[in-house]
Amino acid sequence: MNLQNVLDKKFPPLEHALTPRDSMLYALGIGFGDQPDDLGHLQFTYEDGLKAFPAMVNVISHPGGWVKEPGLEIDWVKLLHGEQSFRMHQPLEVDKTYVGTFQVTKVIDKGPGKGAMLYQEKQLREKESGVLVSTVTSTYVLRGDGGCGGTTSEAPQPHPIPERAPDSECSLATLPQSALLYRLSGDYNPIHADPALARKAGFERPILHGLCTLGIATRAVLQTFCNNDPARLKSLALRFSSPVYPGETIVTEFWQDGPVVSFRARVRERDVVVLNNGRAEIA
Incomplete structure (x- = not known):
């Protein structure tokens, strides 16, 4: 990995016009519709009163396979998707256009042979109003890029699972x-x-x-x-x-x-x- 080129990379804003078809196809892809008479399913799979499923913020206005760009020198074949999060500030709605702005926020170098962690953030805004709808973060585990340098050594601690039996x-x-x-x-x-x-x-x-x-x-x-x-x-x-x-x-x-x-x-x-x-x- 060329750390400076990764940190300097500029991502153009990406627009996504969220159509009813997009929304229904996403919902079917995560398994909705296996109970076709359930109104809880139909709200995501049927155009009458259609709602967008919130986790769809993770896939719209995404920059795609940018890690493959030669100038970044990332060993993308050894990349793993380590973590993901999203926060909803406003509901996602069909028939609206959204703009995603994307940036690399930090890199943690674990050392030669130990890999690196690359942290990213996307802000998703409704185009017409500019209102922030969702903040999405991703962490990539770069198994082949240890020893290339980083911006910090402090990794966020994972959320602990309680030790009691599940509720x-x-x-x-x-x-x-x-x-x-x-x-x-x-x-x-x-x-x-x-x-x-x-x-x-x-x-x-x-x-x-x-x-x-x-x-x-x-x-x-x-x-x-x-x-x-x-x-x-x-x-x-x-x-x-x-x-x-x-x-x-x-x-x-x-x-x-x-x-x-x-x-x-x-x-x-x-x-x-x-x-x-x-x-x-x-x-």
Whole structure:
């Protein structure tokens, strides 16, 4: 990684006109519609009274695969998506245009052979009014870029999961075609579709997008604590710990302490934790 070039990189503002089709396709990609007579599902999948699902702020106005730019010298093949968070300042709405501004906020160098952590932030604003709708952060684990320098040595501490037994849990199944559906929301990385490339990357078959797993966990939070009302979700943050294979069942475990919900998720079939250190704030 060329640290100075990464820090100097300028990201142009990116517009996204959020159409009803975009919104419905995203909702189907994270599994809504498996209960077609449930009004909690229809509000995200049917044009009459359509609402945008809040976790969609993670995928609109995104700069795409910028880490592949040659001048940045990032070993992008060894990149992992480590963490993700979003905070809702205003509801996301269909038939509005949004503008995303993106920046690298800091880099932590763990040393030669130990990798680096790259932190990013996106501010999503409604174009017409300029009102801030959401702040989205991402952390990339750059396994091949240790020893290239950093801007700080202080890494944020992960949200702790309570040591007591979970207060509740929510099970949501994924479909065998979930990754093929979800990629239509903008992430066309072939490891989510091409079996040969997935095996080359070290997976037995194509994996589900991490942000799709995040969307499913957000579904579980809304269903369990918000009566499927998206306006009640104020923020959500988590760490990715292991991939999900399409067709597996994601079981999200919850601990509630007032307006704060801690959570982690595992796949039932392999008993593997796939999301950890989750924190959601509920109105």
